[in-house]
Amino acid sequence: MAEERIGVYVCNCGTNISKVVDVEAVAASAQAIPGVAIGRAYKYMCSNPGQEMIVQDIQEHGLTRVVVASCSPRMHEATFRGAIKRAGLNPYMLEMANIREQCSWIHSDVVAATEKAKALVHAAVQRVKFDEPLESRTAPMCASTLVIGGGVTGLTAALELADAGQQVFLVEKQDHLGGNVARLDLTAPHLDSAQDILQSWISRVERHPNIRLFLNSELTALKGFNGNFKPTLRTEDGEPLELDAGSVLVCTGYKEFDASRIEQYGYGRLPDVITSFELEAMLRQGKLETKSGKQPRYVSIIHCVGSRSQEFHRYCSRVCCATALKYALEVKSALPGARVANLYTDMEAFGKGCEDFYRQCAEAKTSFMMYAKDQLPTIRAAAPGDGCGMLITIKEQLSGQEIEMPADLVVLMVSMEPREDAGDMARLVNISCDKDGWFIESHPKLDPVATTTDGVYIAGACQFPRDIPESVTQGRAAVARILAKVAQGQITVDAMYSEVQDKLCAGCQTCFSVCPYGAIEYNAEKHISHIISAVCKACGCCAVACPAGAIKVRHYTDEEIYAQIEGVL
Amino acid sequence: MAVRANPDLIEELDHFGAHDAMKCYQCGNCTAACSHAEDASTYPRRSIHYLQMGLEKPLRSTLDPWLCYYCGKCSEQCPRGAEPGETMMGIRRWLTAEYDFTGIARRLYKSWTAELAAVLALALLTGIGFLAFGFLRGGGNLAVYDGPGAFLPAHSVHIFDWTMGITLAILLNYNCVRMWQFTMRNENALPVRPGLYLRHLLLLPEHFFTQKRLRACENKTPWVTHMVLMFSYLTMLALIMLFLKDMQSGPQVNWYVHFFGYLSAIGLVTTSILAIRGRIKKTEPYQQHSHESDWMFLGLLLFVSVTGVVQHVAHRMGMPTTANVVYVIHMMGVVPMLVLEVPFSKWSHLAYRPLAIYFSALQQAARAEGAVPFGEPAKPRPAA
Numbered sequence: 001m002a003e004e005r006i007g008v009y010v011c012n013c014g015t016n017i018s019k020v021v022d023v024e025a026v027a028a029s030a031q032a033i034p035g036v037a038i039g040r041a042y043k044y045m046c047s048n049p050g051q052e053m054i055v056q057d058i059q060e061h062g063l064t065r066v067v068v069a070s071c072s073p074r075m076h077e078a079t080f081r082g083a084i085k086r087a088g089l090n091p092y093m094l095e096m097a098n099i100r101e102q103c104s105w106i107h108s109d110v111v112a113a114t115e116k117a118k119a120l121v122h123a124a125v126q127r128v129k130f131d132e133p134l135e136s137r138t139a140p141m142c143a144s145t146l147v148i149g150g151g152v153t154g155l156t157a158a159l160e161l162a163d164a165g166q167q168v169f170l171v172e173k174q175d176h177l178g179g180n181v182a183r184l185d186l187t188a189p190h191l192d193s194a195q196d197i198l199q200s201w202i203s204r205v206e207r208h209p210n211i212r213l214f215l216n217s218e219l220t221a222l223k224g225f226n227g228n229f230k231p232t233l234r235t236e237d238g239e240p241l242e243l244d245a246g247s248v249l250v251c252t253g254y255k256e257f258d259a260s261r262i263e264q265y266g267y268g269r270l271p272d273v274i275t276s277f278e279l280e281a282m283l284r285q286g287k288l289e290t291k292s293g294k295q296p297r298y299v300s301i302i303h304c305v306g307s308r309s310q311e312f313h314r315y316c317s318r319v320c321c322a323t324a325l326k327y328a329l330e331v332k333s334a335l336p337g338a339r340v341a342n343l344y345t346d347m348e349a350f351g352k353g354c355e356d357f358y359r360q361c362a363e364a365k366t367s368f369m370m371y372a373k374d375q376l377p378t379i380r381a382a383a384p385g386d387g388c389g390m391l392i393t394i395k396e397q398l399s400g401q402e403i404e405m406p407a408d409l410v411v412l413m414v415s416m417e418p419r420e421d422a423g424d425m426a427r428l429v430n431i432s433c434d435k436d437g438w439f440i441e442s443h444p445k446l447d448p449v450a451t452t453t454d455g456v457y458i459a460g461a462c463q464f465p466r467d468i469p470e471s472v473t474q475g476r477a478a479v480a481r482i483l484a485k486v487a488q489g490q491i492t493v494d495a496m497y498s499e500v501q502d503k504l505c506a507g508c509q510t511c512f513s514v515c516p517y518g519a520i521e522y523n524a525e526k527h528i529s530h531i532i533s534a535v536c537k538a539c540g541c542c543a544v545a546c547p548a549g550a551i552k553v554r555h556y557t558d559e560e561i562y563a564q565i566e567g568v569l
Numbered sequence: 570m571a572v573r574a575n576p577d578l579i580e581e582l583d584h585f586g587a588h589d590a591m592k593c594y595q596c597g598n599c600t601a602a603c604s605h606a607e608d609a610s611t612y613p614r615r616s617i618h619y620l621q622m623g624l625e626k627p628l629r630s631t632l633d634p635w636l637c638y639y640c641g642k643c644s645e646q647c648p649r650g651a652e653p654g655e656t657m658m659g660i661r662r663w664l665t666a667e668y669d670f671t672g673i674a675r676r677l678y679k680s681w682t683a684e685l686a687a688v689l690a691l692a693l694l695t696g697i698g699f700l701a702f703g704f705l706r707g708g709g710n711l712a713v714y715d716g717p718g719a720f721l722p723a724h725s726v727h728i729f730d731w732t733m734g735i736t737l738a739i740l741l742n743y744n745c746v747r748m749w750q751f752t753m754r755n756e757n758a759l760p761v762r763p764g765l766y767l768r769h770l771l772l773l774p775e776h777f778f779t780q781k782r783l784r785a786c787e788n789k790t791p792w793v794t795h796m797v798l799m800f801s802y803l804t805m806l807a808l809i810m811l812f813l814k815d816m817q818s819g820p821q822v823n824w825y826v827h828f829f830g831y832l833s834a835i836g837l838v839t840t841s842i843l844a845i846r847g848r849i850k851k852t853e854p855y856q857q858h859s860h861e862s863d864w865m866f867l868g869l870l871l872f873v874s875v876t877g878v879v880q881h882v883a884h885r886m887g888m889p890t891t892a893n894v895v896y897v898i899h900m901m902g903v904v905p906m907l908v909l910e911v912p913f914s915k916w917s918h919l920a921y922r923p924l925a926i927y928f929s930a931l932q933q934a935a936r937a938e939g940a941v942p943f944g945e946p947a948k949p950r951p952a953a
Contacts, residue, residue, distance in 0.1 A: 298576050339576035339577060339579075339580075341576065347594075358594075359592065362591050362592045362593075362594065362649070363591065363592055364591075365579055365580075365591040366591065367576065367579070367591065367622060367623065368594070369622055393571055398595050399618050399619070401572055401624065401627070402570065402571040402572065403571060403572055403573075403574050403622060403624065404571045404572065404573045404574060405576070406574065406576060
């Protein structure tokens with residue numbers, strides 16, 4: 001240990017740190033720690049001159065390890081690892097002491113904050129002494145992709161991948177492609193036919209040499225890891241089929257809310273209360289009529305059925321407003337004498353062209369009535385003398401009036417919700433669901449189609465209510481991610497992962513049950529656990545749970561942790 | 570109490586000129602722009618909303634449209650092109666039809682052909698009637714205009730004028746009573762005690778003669794033309810109803826008949842020409858959209874004014890036959906104009922506007938006294 005020469009760099013972060021922490025005192029106190037060769041303070045360590053200072057010191061003073069006391073490692077660890085790597089050190093010979101988020105930003109007492117900063121730096125110095133040089137490794141990347149779900153998102157993604165020359169396995173549970181879009185008549189706001197949109201893609205998918213289509217099939221198991229998955233399908237003929245796929249793209253879509261759950265709408269009880277999808281079917285057949293075969297004179301469309309509700313789904317289903325506007329126009333076009341009313345809570349015509357669509361719909365003399373989210377309208381059958389089939393009672397918000405609205409046909413804009421098998425799918429491909437049951441993305445803004453499992457991507461309305469353009473965009477975004485990996489030809493495995501020390505492992509499989517990433521395999525022959533380094537995220541759960549202490553987390557060894565604790569005390 | 574909506578109301582109002590009301594999305598810019606809107610009367614927004622939702626009864630009971638003078642500020646501010654000013658105009662036409670118990674107003678407003686047919690039929694009837702009267706019961710000689718043997722003796726025409734005037738006044742008054750029932754005796758209105766009716770009675774002549782609410786609009790031009798038109802009309806009415814004998818007594822005509830007659834003829838011809846020109850050129854915001862009834866009204870007004878002038882000129886220039894013929898033609902315009910416009914169309918607003926101001930003031934006074942709407946239970950008296 002005597003030959004170690006450690007450099008300690010204390011960052012002012014402009015005045016972010018230096019206004020509360022005496023940085024010069026911290027640098028001076030670090031210099032006094034045995035093994036520390038240099039202690040310096042500087043304005044911005046992350047700046048180019050700051051990094052250059054570290055590089056030069058390593059080269060001139062022969063530093064072997066480096067401590068940077070600055071911001072959170074989440075911010076700049078990669079920056080400083082890069083800097084010391086440029087100077088010839090192993091990038092893992094670096095520790096960061098977070099004296100900004102964990103010190104200067106949260107304290108105001110200069111003396112106490114400076115003491116705390118000294119302690120944090122001391123801990124980092126003690127830890128860095130035990131850091132081991134680590135190397136990242138590579139694994140092969142299989143170019144083919146498993147796409148789960150043959151809706152508009154899956155079709156887009158499959159075609160995009162196949163056109164790029166890659167093999168695609170497209171798995172669809174139903175006996176036809178198209179998903180929920182295949183159930184639609186026209187699409188908002190341009191009133192293009194959904195069938196036209198789908199048909200060209202479906203026929204291309206069916207004929208594409210790079211796409212193997214599995215209808216009436218589903219995924220039953222997924223083994224392997226990023227770049228090297230081994231999915232098992234149950235195919236149409238009932239036979240299990242194992243494939244090789246480098247990436248998995250989940251685009252399983254959504255299902256509609258069960259409207260009968262809202263008692264006062266009378267769905268299932270009143271024959272002419274129908275869901276949006278039932279109206280789509282009527283429109284597609286060109287047969288817009290009540291159950292008794294009459295042309296409806298008064299059509300009411302109720303928005304937010306199951307959406308934006310404390311009782312059912314708190315989220316907004318996003319596509320229903322524009323769809324409801326579309327219905328108003330389609331009904332008007334089919335039955336020019338009909339009067340259409342939209343009973344809404346808030347009008348969310350957010351999509352491109354949808355505000356104009358809203359205006360167009362108003363110009364077609366559709367009426368809009370606002371109800372409160374906690375005061376749903378009620379529907380009842382009308383009396384013979386009322387001149388209509390049903391009466392809707394609504395407490396209209398803008399006028400404050402309680403209004404009885406005549407209706408012959410009531411359309412419920414049912415919300416989108418996760419499929420009932422979304423949880424099973426999540427377990428199969430090892431991704432997570434949020435409280436509503438939607439699949440969780442890696443980062444809501446910066447990484448919207450990746451998941452916490454490398455190599456598994458999500459796109460379209462399985463992640464959250466999406467309209468067609470968004471689903472298509474997401475499908476293509478996922479393809480871009482996959483093709484980037486394929487272009488690299490191999491996957492890089494992070495140097496930080498857990499390892500089982502075979503001799504100490506008793507084969508109890510406790511680690512297997514705690515691993516959140518499915519990174520642990522059990523070797524039945526040797527009776528020991530094995531960690532797939534490519535899947536492991538070095539979270540450390542298994543190391544903590546292992547009763548024999550047989551698991552070592554690289555870069556988080558017991559020695560390193562103990563030294564850090566000793567150091568801070 | 571839930572109000573039953575009539576989803577077909579908007580189609581009905583379309584016939585009355587409220588074509589764009591459904592474009593409104595209730596932002597309220599119109600009300601913010603209006604110099605008349607108050608907390609208690611948030612027009613045009615509220616009326617438009619009633620209309621959009623098909624709330625026929627509340628729309629029938631509102632006074633708001635009569636309190637609006639269509640300066641057009643609201644239409645300029647509307648982000649949706651919903652033409653709130655024109656919508657209020659349309660509602661006023663519809664209200665005129667609602668107040669009218671005969672159903673004639675509705676028929677005339679809804680059908681251009683019906684209106685045209687009614688005007689032509691009345692004109693024809695008047696022409697035939699006057700000629701028949703002149704030849705059979707009058708002077709019998711078309712070449713005598715004034716004096717003892719006049720073709721159409723002034724006293725006979727006088728009796729005709731008064732008969733027609735009283736009939737029309739009765740019709741209009743009955744419509745006014747219906748207006749009172751709709752607006753003051755509905756479940757949301759406040760009961761007004763007789764004392765208040767008396768105390769605020771002077772509001773009627775005050776607003777009738779000054780039209781000060783119209784003057785309060787930002788654009789003053791409409792007030793000026795409107796005042797000129799109304800006073801010219803009233804002057805002419807007074808001359809005809811009270812001094813018809815002096816107008817036709819002989820070659821010698823009284824100075825005041827000349828003076829006031831010329832003044833009012835100039836006023837009538839000028840304002841009707843200006844109004845027609847404005848509507849053709851769409852100068853002012855309120856002249857952007859013209860209902861068929863607007864053209865009919867202005868057309869008749871100009872026709873009547875011009876024929877009146879021509880008849881007078883012919884008389885003064887010693888052309889009694891021409892004067893008599895033009896007189897009959899003049900009456901063929903006057904009768905349809907008054908019969909159709911006074912109780913059933915445009916002219917009725919002379920009564921409805923001051924009444925609306927009066928009623929609205931009464932409602933405010935009743936509210937200030939703590940009255941409770943008809944539809945609600947009376948408030949318990951505070952314990953002494």
